[in-house]
Amino acid sequence: MNCEELLTRLTDYSEGAADADLCAAIERHLRECTNCEGVRADLERLSRLCRTCDPPRLPDDARADIERLLRGDPR
Amino acid sequence: MVDAPLRDALAHLLRDEGDRLFGLALRVTRDPDLARDAVQSAFAAALASADGFRGDAALSTWLYRITYNKAVDALRARAREVPLPEDDEPLDAPGLAHAPSPWADPERALDGRRLRAELEAALIELTPLQRAVFDLREVEGLPTSEVATRLGLGEGAVRAQLHRARLRLRARLGSRSAKEER
Numbered sequence: 001m002n003c004e005e006l007l008t009r010l011t012d013y014s015e016g017a018a019d020a021d022l023c024a025a026i027e028r029h030l031r032e033c034t035n036c037e038g039v040r041a042d043l044e045r046l047s048r049l050c051r052t053c054d055p056p057r058l059p060d061d062a063r064a065d066i067e068r069l070l071r072g073d074p075r
Numbered sequence: 076m077v078d079a080p081l082r083d084a085l086a087h088l089l090r091d092e093g094d095r096l097f098g099l100a101l102r103v104t105r106d107p108d109l110a111r112d113a114v115q116s117a118f119a120a121a122l123a124s125a126d127g128f129r130g131d132a133a134l135s136t137w138l139y140r141i142t143y144n145k146a147v148d149a150l151r152a153r154a155r156e157v158p159l160p161e162d163d164e165p166l167d168a169p170g171l172a173h174a175p176s177p178w179a180d181p182e183r184a185l186d187g188r189r190l191r192a193e194l195e196a197a198l199i200e201l202t203p204l205q206r207a208v209f210d211l212r213e214v215e216g217l218p219t220s221e222v223a224t225r226l227g228l229g230e231g232a233v234r235a236q237l238h239r240a241r242l243r244l245r246a247r248l249g250s251r252s253a254k255e256e257r
């Protein structure tokens with residue numbers, strides 16, 4: 001497996017969608033290639049960072065408008 | 076005439092999922108006004124076509140899909156003269172991977188607040204679909220199978236878009252840090 005192939009399959013690998021042979025080939029490459037291992041580690045860090053993003057909040061007046069709509073009230 | 080159970084179900088969904096639906100619309104549109112319009116239109120559409128969710132999709136799943144579609148419609152309407160980027164343009168994985176690591180600078184790496192702000196700004200690099208996949212998978216933490224259901228895609232397509240989103244965000248965050256260091 002070369003770097004280009006690995007770099008296109010990394011998400012299949014991390015999402016558990018790679019079969020056993022592919023996983024083995026990817027893991028072998030990652031042990032030997034610090035560049036690709038660095039990218040893999042970055043994508044993992046990126047995912048962790050995202051999980052701590054502040055959840056946006058639906059503005060109260062928008063929520064009130066939708067509640068009115070659901071009650072069938074005229075505006 | 077809309078039946079009361081549907082109104083009740085939608086009211087529950089508004090309470091439980093309203094923020095998340097808004098989050099999806101906000102990340103897709105990157106505009107709070109367009110996002111709230113998209114959520115409101117989605118509820119209006121759900122109310123208007125009571126038959127739409129009968130079938131195998133749960134009402135909440137269906138509402139996510141309508142919200143996504145309304146958000147994309149809003150973007151299209153606003154940027155009629157600017158074509159939206161294509162979801163299937165060729166992926167230059169090695170080129171993107173070549174960008175410096177966003178975590179190369181240790182001081183910045185520890186500043187989660189700054190990185191998160193830069194991350195939200197970097198979403199502009201992505202297509203609307205990639206932003207939706209990113210929001211549901213990476214921010215909400217849903218499994219790819221559930222993201223696929225909510226957006227009406229295959230799981231392979233979700234992973235492909237997620238991968239593009241991840242590589243692009245990493246590259247954008249990384250080149251930004253390289254620029255600032257200079």
Ligand SMILES: [Zn+2]
Nearest residue numbers: 002003033036
């Ligand atoms: Zn490599």
